[in-house]
Amino acid sequence: MRFMANYDLMETIRNTNQWLGASALAMASYPAFSMFPNPALEWMGAWGEVTERTFGRMVVKPDWNIPAVVGPDGQDHVVNITCALKRPFGDLIHFEPQGMEQPKRKVLLFAPMSGHYATLLRSTVISLLPDCDVYITDWHNARDIPVSAGKFDVEDYTLYLVEFMRHLGPDTHVIAVCQPAPLALAATAYLAEEQPDAQPRSLTLIGGPIDPDATPTDVTDFGHRVTMGQLEQSMIQQVGFKFAGVGRKVYPGLLQLASFISMNSDTHRDAFVEQIQRVASKSSHEHDKHNKFYDEYLAVMDMPAEFYLSTVERIFKEREIARNVFEVKGRPVDIGKITTVSVMTVEGSKDDISAPGQCIAALDLLTGLPDAKKASHLEDGAGHYGIFAGGSWRNNIRPLVLDFIDASQDDATATPRRGAKKAANKNAAA
Incomplete structure (x- = not known):
């Protein structure tokens, strides 16, 4: 149960961040606010849009989208x-x-x-x-x-x-x-x-x-530095009650993603700051370079x-x-x-x-x-x-x-x- 709790905690954090992003975007999008233009609202909406999309993609299997x-x-x-x-x-x-x-x-x-x-x-x-x-x-x-x-x-x-x-x-x-x-x-x-x-x-x-x-x-x-016991204790968790694989021991995708990002944290941070700026300035679009890359990169699966x-x-x-x-x-x-x-x-x-x-x-x-x-x-x-x-x-x-x-x-x-x-x-x- 200790590992199930850890798994559910990670999913809770992800879900909460997705909800916060959606809430910020919805609040900044109230039609009444357009009567009083405020750059802070533009930035809040941009942050919310990028945040909701980012944390939402983590649990979505991408479509193949193969062109003709x-x-x-x-x-x-x-x-x-x-x-x-x-x-x-x-x-x-x-x-x-x-x-x-x-x-x-x-x-x-x-x-x-x-x-x-x-x-x-x-x-x-x-x-x-x-x-x-x-x-x-x-x-x-x-x-x-x-x-x-x-x-x-x-x-x-x-x-x-x-x-x-x-x-x-x-x-x-x-x-x-x-x-x-x-x-x-x-x-x-x-x-x-x-x-x-x-x-x-x-x-x-x-x-x-x-x-x-x-x-x-x-x-x-890394494979040589750590023992198998250390790997099992630090990386392996049990799937929570929300999913069909409840109880299965896995290396969670969210944990893997955290490792991926930590290897180049400055690069990823700058990429998201720049994307928020583009959204706020209305220069981004659904299939821009950032979204195309991160929609795939953030979509992770448990092993x-x-x-x-x-x-x-x-x-x-x-x-x-x-x-x-x-x-x-x-x-x-x-x-x-x-x-x-x-x-x-x-x-x-x-x-x-x-x-x-x-x-x-x-x-x-x-x-x-x-x-x-x-x-x-x-x-x-x-x-x-x-x-x-x-x-x-x-x-x-x-x-x-x-x-x-x-x-x-x-x-x-x-x-x-x-x-x-x-x-x-x-x-x-x-």
């Missing part, structure tokens, strides 16, 4: 979003433009389960839709999952990835972004031993912590406690993937068993979350894979988000990934094309 896709015929095709496979902790969803011939490239995006919803990859999906048949993992907010659904740790997560790949078949090209990269590698190795014919055609790992110690960052240092703790312990502390000693249900998963899947790694030179060297370490683990089926790319000047969204992704990385997919699809040797480089050791990449 322009097909080869030059016509706009509305995108249908359907559920291809439904599971308690996450669904496999499909983006299908109406009336457009299905592209030959079938791409499965493994979205992170790291505090934000899969919609964080919205721009990635939009950029791929004209050329690919796109699927994505849509993870659920743990607070909405009843305790009766059971636990969900890194092994369960890996088996979900295995099931999704089996469902889509061997002509699939997997792109794993950030957190799922090491488990995507493990899931592919699992299939290599259990059901080789179900392996994907190619696997692209983008900014993932395959070997967190290859190039230490603040994230990896199952066992998933968070097992990730820290097994991926970061024990480095089970990096040492190739990972097990699923007591059975060793040997990454060296991958012999036919083309693998490419993508890193950003300014990535301060998964620094260069952490992801390319995967290539050293692929001892059974010919060098011709390995490739790597280091994007100069790109940060963590830039390697899967923004200009670096659209202009440089996306074309390389599509070329790599085509190479693995058309050529049995999957020779890397254009700017993608053949396998290099992790130290050279760093």
Whole structure:
């Protein structure tokens, strides 16, 4: 109950701030006050509008808002979003433009389960839709999952990835972004031993912590500084009575958000002060740059406690993937068993979350894979988000990934094309 009380207290604080913002906006909007113009009322209303929106977004799952896709015929095709496979902790969803011939490239995006919803990859999906048949993992907010659904740790997560790949078949090209990269590698190795014919055609790992110690960052240092007992006591709470997952132990999204913001508190403070000024001066609008970014950034989800703790312990502390000693249900998963899947790694030179060297370490683990089926790319000047969204992704990385997919699809040797480089050791990449 102590942890339930903490969870409910955080929700109460959030709810109260949302209410205060709404109240301030409503009060400043009284028509009678317009007879006596007062800058203080303008500022109060602006503060209320920004505050209400800010705290309201924290408990709302963002919409995909995928625009129509322009097909080869030059016509706009509305995108249908359907559920291809439904599971308690996450669904496999499909983006299908109406009336457009299905592209030959079938791409499965493994979205992170790291505090934000899969919609964080919205721009990635939009950029791929004209050329690919796109699927994505849509993870659920743990607070909405009843305790009766059971636990969900890194092994369960890996088996979900295995099931999704089996469902889509061997002509699939997997792109794993950030957190799922090491488990995507493990899931592919699992299939290599259990059901080789179900392996994907190619696997692209983008900014993932395959070997967190290859190039230490603040994230990896934190994992080493604290004990598992300290993490469990300070980060884990039980979902309150307001939600379907009442009693489930989670790493709360609001607590994660507080950690995210504390890393760059001055930047976020200045951004909100400037937005209040813009609202007060009537120079803001619904879809301005601030709202577009923070509507997504502030929308956080709870993670199952066992998933968070097992990730820290097994991926970061024990480095089970990096040492190739990972097990699923007591059975060793040997990454060296991958012999036919083309693998490419993508890193950003300014990535301060998964620094260069952490992801390319995967290539050293692929001892059974010919060098011709390995490739790597280091994007100069790109940060963590830039390697899967923004200009670096659209202009440089996306074309390389599509070329790599085509190479693995058309050529049995999957020779890397254009700017993608053949396998290099992790130290050279760093």
